[in-house]
Amino acid sequence: MSTARASLARLVGAIQLGPNVRSVHLGGSVLSGMDDEVSDLDLWVISDTWSPESLAGLLIAGQTVAIGDAPLFHGIDNQGVIVDIRYGPKVPDEYAPLGPMEADPLPAGRIEPESLITNFWIASYKHRKPLWRGLDAMAVLGLHFDRVALLGAWVEHDTGGAP
Numbered sequence: 484m485s486t487a488r489a490s491l492a493r494l495v496g497a498i499q500l501g502p503n504v505r506s507v508h509l510g511g512s513v514l515s516g517m518d519d520e521v522s523d524l525d526l527w528v529i530s531d532t533w534s535p536e537s538l539a540g541l542l543i544a545g546q547t548v549a550i551g552d553a554p555l556f557h558g559i560d561n562q563g564v565i566v567d568i569r570y571g572p573k574v575p576d577e578y579a580p581l582g583p584m585e586a587d588p589l590p591a592g593r594i595e596p597e598s599l600i601t602n603f604w605i606a607s608y609k610h611r612k613p614l615w616r617g618l619d620a621m622a623v624l625g626l627h628f629d630r631v632a633l634l635g636a637w638v639e640h641d642t643g644g645a646p
Contacts, residue, residue: 496586508578523565
């Protein structure tokens with residue numbers, strides 16, 4: 484079982500506890516059965532008011548970005564799985580609805596705000612996928628982005644400000 488699949492029930496069960504969550508949908512490699520040890524978890528939450536902050540005890544770090552008419556939370560859960568959670572009123576066809584899942588009580592926690600370190604951490608996790616899958620040429624591009632982030636951290640450290 485992939486680590487993404489192991490996190491699925493825990494995260495979905497917690498999301499479904501939200502008072503205004505109408506449904507949760509699964510997409511990506513976990514849905515298609517092509518997931519492996521470095522797969523991320525692609526979810527879509529149908530709700531007008533849901534927020535990733537409701538999962539603060541299960542998510543370590545991440546950021547929400549605007550993509551089209553539905554926000555995307557891109558982060559890491561406390562099991563080391565990259566999670567991509569889109570949320571909004573409509574779901575695309577490439578996602579499938581999930582049935583009810585039991586949830587354990589949510590542990591206390593908070594989602595670390597977006598920062599240079601958080602972005603580097605998330606990107607580094609994402610770049611391990613090509614190495615795991617034997618796509619070495621793609622890994623070079625990921626390492627380039629890591630290098631740029633580290634240079635930004637160096638500039639920030641030396642100047643006391645954002646790069």
